[in-house]
Amino acid sequence: MIEARIHGEAILELPRDLYIPPDALEVVLDTFEGPLDLLLYLIRKHNLDILDISMAELTRQYLAYIDTARQRHELAAEYLLMAALLIEIKSRMLLPKPSEIEEEEDPRAELVRRLLEYEKMKLAATALDGLEQAERDFFLPCVSREWLELPELPGVNAEDMKTAWLAIAARVEMASPHKVGREALSIREHMARILKRLQGNAYAEFSELFDTGSGIAVFVVTFLALLELVRESLVNIVQTDPLGAIYVSVKHES
């Protein structure tokens, strides 16, 4: 509420013929949604017939109101524009109608149409607000599908591995050709397995690295893997005493 006072006295003075009762003065212009809203308020307040508005009366009321308001704060341009429009309509109504033009449109028609349309929308806004609204009047279920939120990882199959490898092979075909077959692959798998086994341990006993239950082929492959690890300087094989235990350890930088 705007209440401007000088020496304790309200600076606002009411035009005599303004019908707005003093309590309505509390209704400052801010509460209106624009000039149409203010016009509707005035029409209602004074029981004016919207279809046969007394332009002189309405214009006077409107101007008086915005004059009052202008003393309180700056007025949006729309209000001044409407004032000009009202004065224009009023003056057109005062002009004598040329008798040859019988069916000239009522100068108020456009304003009335706009007022009616705005009034409709104003009521519609209230009705809309009266409807039940999600998150205000009712709530929607929100149960998590958490496992769906996890990103899906690409699938890979064994053939993809082969295709990828062959693609590399094709690119470097000109380079030194070496056959890598099934056995070689097993050897490499066992090399990885032995390294994993040695991880975190200072050493392992040579015989522990052999899985005796898996047959002679695995036995041989494990042995070849150990030799390959020694050749690639990845492990040390140590036997401190003749015929003593053989220990395998990860080779550390000396």
Next chain:
Amino acid sequence: MNPELIVEAALLTSSDALPVSQIVKLFEGEMDRFEIENLLAGLQKKWTGSGLELAEVAGGWRFRTRPEMKKFLERLNPQKPPRYSRAALETLAIIAYRQPVTRGDIEEIRGVAVSPQILKAFEDRSWIEVVGHRNVPGRPSLYATTSKFLDDLNLRTISELPPLEASLPES
């Protein structure tokens, strides 16, 4: 797994309404629209008398809390849900009842400028969207309401909006 329980789980975990055409997908063609609709009617009955109800809205089917629950659920979030300003509500009403409209149309009806924040707020909430451009200089955007707007107001079609009151009451 019982199909009714699958549909129930799908609806309770979906933030948007599910049209029957989506629900059908749950069963990869093993159930037709007619069976799904029967099942939805069954589910609706199953939930009668509980805190949620299954309702058909513009976007399809979805659960929502019954109005009686508001009072209790509000106690969990004591801050009042924000209310729209009159300017925002009038703008929304014009878009809803007069769609498709340009910002200029809205300003013409309301007699004042429309703040871009208002339009943005409704766009962010997916209540309005640009559906085209008017073929005039500047090609202004044409706004219309979305099906989420209808869903959130619990409506099936725009014609379920409250009817417009014809003329100014002469009081």
Next chain:
Amino acid sequence: MNPELIVEAALLTSSDALPVSQIVKLFEGEMDRFEIENLLAGLQKKWTGSGLELAEVAGGWRFRTRPEMKKFLERLNPQKPPRYSRAALETLAIIAYRQPVTRGDIEEIRGVAVSPQILKAFEDRSWIEVVGHRNVPGRPSLYATTSKFLDDLNLRTISELPPLEASLPES
């Protein structure tokens, strides 16, 4: 209104888990923690055998879908299965066929630098792991495939990978 239905509605519409201290608020002091906990146990029983389950998690109580529902609910949002880039697949193939290898080995074979993201992605998936370090300056990590890699590719041993007839580069 039945308190169980109020708690059910609150849990179904809450995006976060609700601790008992929150649930109590629904009844403005008319129910104590003990009663609420009893009620939650009852609710949990009520939902047994349906597509959702009521679970107690770190933050409190919440509904969530049962794992069996995944298969069905995924049909609502079918996503294109993601694929690994050629660089990623080749890196994985080199580790699989030539293990144990260092990043330098992979780069030498492919002729281009290996992005750390690729190795990290496979490590995060527990498909590869560091099994040691090569005894050369810098002691580079030696990568090998894991048993999870074999499991995920449905292989018993690495030697079940398709044999390579073509001539191959030696690292």
